[in-house]
Amino acid sequence: MIKKRLINDKWFLPNIDDPQDQTPIGSHCNDCGRLYFPPKRVCPNCMHIDCMETKELSRQGKLVSFTVSYVGPQGFAPPYAYGWVDLLDGIRLFSLLTDCQPFEERLRLDMPMEMVMDKITEDPDGTEVYGYKFRPVSGGSK
């Protein structure tokens, strides 16, 4: 059986059943209203601990910029696309981009993007690593 894991357990609501059905979360400060990702224990703005609550991240955003990489570290097969996405709640995420080939034709700066859960990479022992990716809102080109 193929082993699966999340790219980072702390980034998602606890759900051990299915790494492809996950809810990304940040920390929301009830005192000052700031939202943080990755989740934090302390609000650096208020220096309070007990004011932080878990909040789901927005799954919609716009593409700040992107690139198609023709080199990659182990576990990433070039060419692959990634970018920064600014979510509607103000969080900026670095993310792999999916469902967007041919990349240079489909991807445009400032275009609306939506989050999907997908396989990011594989560990050297074959464990599949899952996390968020983004795709153009209009859907895939598959």
Next chain:
Amino acid sequence: MRNVVVLGVGMTLFGKQPERSLRELGEEAIFLALKDAGVSPGNINAAWCGNVLGSLCGQQAGVGQLALEQLGITGIPVVRVENACSSASFAFKEAYMAVASGFYDTVIAMGIEKMSGFDTAATLRAMAGTSDCELEGEQGITFPGVFAMITRRHMHQYGTTMDQIARVAVKNRGNGSLNPKSQFQGRVSLDEVRQSRVISSPLTLYDCCPISDGCAVAILTTKPIAKKYTSNPIYVAASEQTSGTYRDDLDITKFEPTIRAANKAYERAGIGPRDVSLAEVHDCFTIAEILHYEDLGFCKKGEGGPMVERGDTEINGKIPVNPSGGLLSKGHPIGATGVAQIVEIVDQLKGRSGDRQVKNPKIGLAHCLGAFRHADVCSASVTLLKR
């Protein structure tokens, strides 16, 4: 604060030198710097050494001590400084503060790095370690990719063209061809840059700095001591560093840490960007140099592309940038780069830069960046030297 003088400098050839060890590279550059300064090993009170991959790639810890021991510089405090690609700039700052404060009189600031001889995947993994590994590194980010995203946004916001961006490589490779210590010795044409292999779109191979080995050393001392050795001292006018803020709303077409460090340095030195005679800046990628023109105040925001196209930053231009060839041509042994910039500025201010000599420079600026996190750099350094 006491006045601080850069009394002597030295560096090895930059480039792939797989047959040479860290301590051999160190020995050569330290020897050259001691000879340039005219001081003996026994005069050195302390040393700071930039190095990144020594520990990150499991090569060797404490490389500063091993290199200094080659010349009998032992029994003194030696500190390794790791701040990614800006390690040596921060080593220089520590050395500067130590002399300025009166704690030590004569010290060494150096940087040393060996990057060749590993397989590319291992080097890429190590370099990904200079991003935020947890947030970005494990999701496949690469340095060319970061700067490719910046490139696309800068083109989108300001109409910067790929031809303008490629001109940075053409200029710096041209300057490097005049520098015997540069990794690359040949000129490249605009077409060659544009048509080289795409690394991370839209950046090509010639838009990216190479992997390099090398060492650079500077010897700092007080003004009264310097007077015994030279009638032509080069002073540290300012050396300011800062870190990033990593905010979600950063404009990725500029590096706020550069702006903060530069403004503090100009203020401390009592000058403005127009007073700078030449600059060595952190051109890890072509687009980076264009951002630095804007962030250092050499031109207005968004006008970096036209600035390089006009030739303003050529050796004979209004404000020569990277006469050494910069990281793009001279090479980028990451832990050594910050002090190598100081070496070039000192040589230029002393008028001994040969074919690439800038005409009668009075103030030189060295700018370096290190590590990357969440669309921001983790460290920036701006140092001003003056005759």
